[in-house]
Amino acid sequence: MTAPLRDAHPAGPGRGLPDTQQGMRRRNLARVMHTVSAEGPLSRAAVASRIGLTRAAVSTLVDELIRSGLLEELGPERPGRVGRPGSALAVSGRGPAGIGAEVGVDHLAVCAVDLRGQVRTRSVRHGANRGRAPEPVIAELTSLVRRVVAEAESEGLWPAGLAVAVPGLVARDARTVVRAPNLDWHDTDLGTLLPEDLPLTVGNEANFGALAELWLGDGTPHDFLHVSAEIGIGAALVVDGQLLRGTRGFAGELGHVPVRPDGPRCPCGGRGCLEQYAGEEAVLRAAGLEPGEDRVGLLAQHAADGDEAVRGALREAGQALGIALTGAVNLLDPEAVVLGGALAGLAPWLLPSLRDELARRTAGPACPVSVSGLGSQGPLLGAAHSVVRAVLDDPAVVGERA
Amino acid sequence: MTAPLRDAHPAGPGRGLPDTQQGMRRRNLARVMHTVSAEGPLSRAAVASRIGLTRAAVSTLVDELIRSGLLEELGPERPGRVGRPGSALAVSGRGPAGIGAEVGVDHLAVCAVDLRGQVRTRSVRHGANRGRAPEPVIAELTSLVRRVVAEAESEGLWPAGLAVAVPGLVARDARTVVRAPNLDWHDTDLGTLLPEDLPLTVGNEANFGALAELWLGDGTPHDFLHVSAEIGIGAALVVDGQLLRGTRGFAGELGHVPVRPDGPRCPCGGRGCLEQYAGEEAVLRAAGLEPGEDRVGLLAQHAADGDEAVRGALREAGQALGIALTGAVNLLDPEAVVLGGALAGLAPWLLPSLRDELARRTAGPACPVSVSGLGSQGPLLGAAHSVVRAVLDDPAVVGERA
DNA sequence: CTATTTCGTCATGGCGGTTTACAAATTAGT
DNA sequence: ACTAATTTGTAAACCGCCATGACGAAATAG
Structure with missing residues (x-):
């Protein structure tokens, strides 16, 4: 059946589906689910006050959601305050x-x-x-x-x-x-x-x-740039809690941002693309290591052991990343930059030069750069x-x- | 009173104002206005079929909008087809x-x-x-x-x-x-x-x-990058018909994207920023002209007269723009790049090298670059x-x- | 033990779009 | 010219959804 899971609610007034009562109901069901999901067990009254509907309206919404198996009634809350205790609602663990x-x-x-x-x-x-x-x-x-x-x-x-x-x-x-x-x-x-x-x-x-970083990350803002390096170097742009995909779905090709316009040729046709400095192959070559199996682990291992060639290669990769990210940050003004994927594991050796380069090239306070806590699970x-x-x-x- | 004109309808389900019937009415009123505004005089039935509501519902919406002075009834349409002709509705010219x-x-x-x-x-x-x-x-x-x-x-x-x-x-x-x-x-x-x-x-x-380009431009897509140069060099990013503002509202600072990381110092703290190559001052200096009153007009004049120094300066500026835009296009995957503001007037001399640079550095078909037709009125x-x-x-x- | 507070629900009502029906205005066919 | 078919706009009845207000239930405060 392959239903369209995304883009069900396009933004902007005037556009989008006609507004009928069923649509209203659907959106309100979604509001209840999001609220309960985000703020833990909550009584109907608490949900009502949060989303701005009346208790009566929320009651019927919750009934429907319970019948559908999406919400569960956990039983009466521990009464800490005066008044009848509410009945705690939680997102179902069996639906x-x-x-x-x-x-x-x-x-x-x-x-x-x-x-x-x-x-x-x-x-x-x-x-x-x-x-x-x-x-x-x-x-x-x-x-x-x-x-x-x-x-x-x-x-x-x-x-x-x-x-x-x-x-x-x-x-x-x-x-x-x-x-x-x-x-x-x-x-x-x-x-x-x-x-x-x-x-x-x-x-x-x-x-x-x-x-994953947006939804699960600890303190991740909802305007940020997520950089990872599995296939070449890719950035994902999250703007206002939404992924920016680009017209063809190709947005985020950070790896081919020019870093040194007269640098080495890149298979993409350009010259001096970021990937020529911070891509996996380039770093391995600069570090003097043979491409093998777990290449990222290898780099981290050598760097941790104090191998100066590897550390130098990573330092330079960080520098190139910093240059490319300066451009990206100037264009997008994100709240933060997050390093994920393989880069997270190499962060200790990449970050100093990266942050340095970014700060040096920024007028005001530089955009904070952090490391994803999700690692390869993202x-x-x-x-x-x-x-x-x-x-x-x-x-x-x-x-x-x- | 300074009412919030923008961001009245935030995106994404679950968030935003509670969904009550009044909100539904408001959104449907907006739909009617947008439809009539965008597709010229339209009958109630035509509006209804376009926005997916029934004729009866649209009738009451239109009544309200006419009473408010936002819509006007133009009288019966020329009947070309079988059936009763509709009554043409148009956006009011007096509200x-x-x-x-x-x-x-x-x-x-x-x-x-x-x-x-x-x-x-x-x-x-x-x-x-x-x-x-x-x-x-x-x-x-x-x-x-x-x-x-x-x-x-x-x-x-x-x-x-x-x-x-x-x-x-x-x-x-x-x-x-x-x-x-x-x-x-x-x-x-x-x-x-x-x-x-x-x-x-x-x-x-x-x-x-x-x-302006988005709303008035001829054939302008709703995912594009608008580059202009009044104050330094600024880009405005339009994504899915919405302006991307950035966390602090500073998005689009194309002028400080690094073009040559070891280039001349820039007041922003960086080195080799685009503005050092394609900024007004830089181009004037490279062209050997004195900064005077109408500097852009001066450049265009000399370039049109065949002044090789000026043409060379503009060629190099175009090249630098091409490098910076390669980065931007790789990051954002827009449908087009539009040159506006002062750059529009200089486009004949900037475009060749700009397009060339962009094409050379792009793997597939390069992002099309066009010139705004609105000129300085934008x-x-x-x-x-x-x-x-x-x-x-x-x-x-x-x-x-x- | 009573007053107070809060929760969940029910009955009622208003509002908004749909459905159904119908008159009005046009074209197509005889 | 007259009828049939088609389309428009509106009115009346209906249904769905949330708000309002009242109520019993379950806790706390005095």
């Missing part, structure tokens, strides 16, 4: 689940996350996928998905959708991989290869990582959570099935 | 008007635009403002505003708001000018200096220019139209007054 999947260069991973945001099942398979054809890889992924779905179902969950994180550019249809250099995939429509009974969303790994979690968010954003759709 | 104002480095301008988008009155005063204190300048501007408002009123219009375009950074409150280097203004609150009986919005000149028109858009976006607010 729909978001299935997240990740196609990495040398692993596959799938997990199921319930509406509460808890990871309930997880399944990983190691093994290099570089250069393998899409069909066998996706077949393997499909079997992992089926296993995770089965386990989730045995815990009383049912899958509301599947989101797949891929290390490459994904078209705006959220189904076809336009280009994944590290897998050597081109124009591959995953919609035809994955189980068809689940609404599917395919997305860029870095984008899902950024969303993309997978972001994918799974994107399905969960879609349910919270429009509970009515899912309510029909339960 | 509210948007007052736009512009504080330029050497001029002041004010105009009134009606809901149809027609400029109805205009008033300009030449004279250098560089270095003058804000108070006398704004006093002068106020008298222009009063004159334009009086003229507009004599034509049956009433002012719905005032938007002021300023060559500098404006804080997110849309009232205070944080920094306007070319005027030498700092932290100036225009809210206290301008007539208080009009809802006020102060905005950056380049941003208003971009909005900011003023954008300001006035922003008020008009605010009325279209929420007709109910204004309806109360009529």
